[in-house]
Amino acid sequence: xxxxxxxxxxxxxxxxxxxxxxFAHGDKRREFRHHTQFHSVVPFIAGTAYLAMLMGTGVxxxxxxxxxxxxxxxxxxxxxxxxxxxxxxxxxxxPRHSTYVLPAIVLDVIMIATGLLAALAExxxxxxxxxxxxxxxxxxxxxxxxxxxxxxGDRLGGAIETVYRKNLVFLTAVWLIYPVAxxxxxxxxxxxGDTGSLWLxxxxxxxxxxxxxxxxTSRFRSLPVGDASGAIRA
Numbered sequence: 624x625x626x627x628x629x630x631x632x633x634x635x636x637x638x639x640x641x642x643x644x645x646f647a648h649g650d651k652r653r654e655f656r657h658h659t660q661f662h663s664v665v666p667f668i669a670g671t672a673y674l675a676m677l678m679g680t681g682v683x684x685x686x687x688x689x690x691x692x693x694x695x696x697x698x699x700x701x702x703x704x705x706x707x708x709x710x711x712x713x714x715x716x717x718p719r720h721s722t723y724v725l726p727a728i729v730l731d732v733i734m735i736a737t738g739l740l741a742a743l744a745e746x747x748x749x750x751x752x753x754x755x756x757x758x759x760x761x762x763x764x765x766x767x768x769x770x771x772x773x774x775x776g777d778r779l780g781g782a783i784e785t786v787y788r789k790n791l792v793f794l795t796a797v798w799l800i801y802p803v804a805x806x807x808x809x810x811x812x813x814x815x816g817d818t819g820s821l822w823l824x825x826x827x828x829x830x831x832x833x834x835x836x837x838x839x840t841s842r843f844r845s846l847p848v849g850d851a852s853g854a855i856r857a
Contacts, residue, residue, distance in 0.1 A: 627689075630821040631677040634828065638670030641833035649840035654716075658843055661708040662836035665701045669832050672697035686745045688809045689817050694824070695739045701832060702735065703728040706764070708839070709794060713772040713787040715779045727767045734760035742810040754811070758802055765795065786842045793838065797831045 624632070642663050649659025672693040675681055681692035706727050714721065734757050741753035768791055776784045804827060805811055808820035815823065 626818045627821055628677055630818075630825045631673050634673035634825045635670050635677055637829055637833060638666040638673055641829070641837070642667040642670065645833070645836050645840055648837065650843040650846075655843040655846065658708050658712070659840050661704050662840050665704055665836055666832045668701050668704075669697050669828055685743055688742070690739075690742055690810075692739075695735055695742075698738075699732055699735045702731050705794065705831075705835075706731055706768075709768065709787070709790055710772055712783060712790060713768070713776040715776065715781065715783055717775075717779070723767055723772055727764055730760045730763040730767075733757075734764065738805065741805070750811075754802075754805070761798075761802065768795070782846055786839075786846065789842060790835070790839050793835055794831065797827060797835065800827055 642665075645666065646659060646663035649663060650656060651659065675693040676691050681696075683690055683692070707724055710724050710727060711721070714723065737753045737757040737760065741750050741757060744750040744753055773787075773791070776787050804820065804823050807814040808823070809815075809817050
């Protein structure tokens with residue numbers, strides 16, 4: 624097994640086991656079980672991407688840089704799911720405010736797509752433009768989470784607002800490291816090599832998708848039924 628395959632194999636195993644653990648541990652009450660479903664499917668999707676990269680599917684070289692296409696496909700699906708769960712929490716599941724979900728997801732997908740374009744760009748100037756545009760979309764996502772959604776949550780109050788704040792701080796802190804990892808990795812300034820980048824992204828992915836999802840679903844278990852104002856009911 625090569626040095627590049629080891630972190631991919633570990634990623635596949637951790638994501639697969641993490642998905643099962645989150646589903647088994649998550650809240651099954653009808654007010655909150657959709658969050659268990661959201662968060663348990665995220666590492667399952669990521670595990671699929673790690674399996675594809677392990678087998679070399681969608682992995683190719685551009686300008687002496689290895690591009691892992693399944694990684695970007697994974698992020699384009701899993702981050703919108705995480706965003707949806709987080710925003711619904713901040714809005715107390717209230718359908719009247721759910722219009723914030725769509726713009727956040729659109730900005731998020733643009734962020735991932737332009738990140739891929741930055742990785743593919745051979746011209747340094749174009750790479751910088753796409754990276755900057757990706758960061759701009761990311762700032763738009765953070766604005767939605769930290770301004771209007773947080774303001775609505777504060778107005779609605781309740782224990783679920785505490786859950787939102789804790790989840791928001793955790794996910795924001797982890798997500799802020801991703802553009803740094805890109806910038807110093809082979810796709811950017813090449814401060815670290817391909818193997819080092821794989822390990823760094825693995826740590827971030829496990830933290831953002833397994834650790835975060837486990838903690839997020841655990842926090843819902845402490846909430847009393849009926850705490851979510853206007854909650855979606857099955």
